[in-house]
Amino acid sequence: MDRSDKPRVVLGVSGGIAAYKACELLRRLTESGHDVRVVPTASALRFVGEPTWAALSGNPVTTGVWDDVQEVPHVRIGQEADLVVVAPATADTLARAAHGLADDLLTNTLLTARCPVVFAPAMHTEMWEHPATVENVATLRRRGAVVVEPAVGRLTGKDTGKGRLPEPAEIFEVCRRVLARGAAGRPDLAGRHVVVSAGGTREPLDPVRFLGNRSSGRQGYALARTAVARGARVTLVAANTALADPAGADVVRVGTAVQLREAVLKAAADADAVVMAAAVADFRPADYAQRKIKKREGREPEPVALVRNPDVLAELSAERPRPGQVVVGFAAETDDVLANGRAKLARKGCDLLVVNEVGEERTFGSDENEAVVLGADGSETPVPHGPKEALADIVWDEVVRRLSAE
Known part of the structure; x- marks a missing residue:
């Protein structure tokens, strides 16, 4: 692909220890066909040198407003970009970005850019939680920037907490989704808190066995990633998944249906929308064996008595912990898909129900899906076979439409 045909990305790098991780983000951007111009701050160059950025990007690195003055870099770089991402921020x-300062090339670029802008913050927990930073982040989000929530983990020194730069692979996914939506794809979930459940619950039978299902969590994670790219604050309640945490999502890990219920209801208290994409077990063993159930020669095993688990989707739909909250359910069916879906939509009382046909080689564990989004208002939106993130975007389109009608 000719360089002029490639999406143009400006990678701003500011002066934090996480600057070295931006090298991996740069590699992913260039290898996926993007033309990347790196704009490091003077402090960033104390962590990673200019030759590294030039070698990895294949582009010259301009570090100051007085470099290559004839090209007017402080204006041109931002004007020509399809995306500006600052990682770490x-x-x-x-x-400086929130207050419109323009005392170096990066802040000048941010002022002249008319494309989507993504910030991936990285700093110590106390700095992230300081009222000044909280207000600056709110200002940037209000203006349309996507500010990705930092991860929780090891920081510099012996400190641990929220403020760690998300993994570069996950920041790349946010950038990819923002670019896919284009300049017109404003962050329409900005200022909204959404809760997404993902994965499959497991109900213990004894210390080594459980009743479970085949859900991988991929659809829920796609919903979380697309919501972050659309500007939302995302709480992801993950049940027994083996997937990398989506950048910008607060991940709450659970195991059983009862644990999932507790986590979802807690997070939903101030949520604008809740999307129940997890496969929640309908039943659990009535009794838990404290020791492994042994196989006895010549004897059949005792029947396993089951009891009902709480119906989290129906409970959410009935109680609506926040007025105007939009509740979305998922229905995995093996036959009479639409008929069963419509019946479940009426029974659960949710606003939207995503109905898909599942099986051992369909949907579960796949990166693709096919579904119909049914609305309590009688709407019916077919989603053709394709990436799960495409279905996720359609779900959020329907959620936004209902939130906008408040």
């Missing part, structure tokens, strides 16, 4: 960079 320090507290200082967020503050």
Whole structure:
């Protein structure tokens, strides 16, 4: 692909120890066909040198407003970009961006850019939680920037907490989704808190066995990633998944249906929308064996008595912990898909129900899906076979439409 045909990305790098991780983000952007121009701050160059950025991007690295003045870099770089992503974004960079300062090339680029802008903050927990940073982040989001929530983990020194730069692969996914939506794809979930459940619950039978299902969590994770790219604050309740945490999502890990119910109801208290994509077990063993159930020669095993698990979707739909909250359910069916889906939609009382046909080689564990989104208002939106993130975007389109009608 000719360089002029490639999406143009500006990678801003500010002066934090996580600057080295931006090298991996740069590699992913260039290898996936993007023309990347790196704009590091003077402090960033104390962590990663200019030759590294030039070698990985294949582009010259301009570090100051006085370099290559004839090309007017402080204006042109931002004007020509399809996306600007700042990773890591320090507290200082967020503050200068929020207040419209233009004292270096990166802040000039942010002021001249008319394309989507993504910030991936990285700093110590105290800095992230300081009222000044909180207000600066709110300002940037209100103006249409996507500010990705930092991850929780090891920071510099011995400190651990929220403020760690999300993994570059996950930041790349946010950038990819933002670019796919284009300049017109404003962050229409900005200022919204959404809750997504994903994966499949497991109901213990004894210390080594459980009753479970085949759900991988991929659809729920796709919903979380697309919501982050659309500007939402995302709580992801993950049941027994083996997937990387989506950048920008607060991940709550659970095991059983009872644990999932507790986590979802807690997170839903201030949520604008709840999407129940997890496969929640309908039943659990009535009794839990404290020791492994042994096989006895010549004797059949005792029947396993089951009891009902709480119906989390129906409970959410009935109680609506927040007025105007939009509740979305999923229905995995093996036959009479639409008929069963319509019956479940009426029974559960949710606003939207995503109905798909499942099986051992369909949907579960796959990166693709095919579904119909049924609405309590009688709407019916078929989603053709394709990536799960495409279905996720259609679900959020329907959620946004209902939130906008409040």
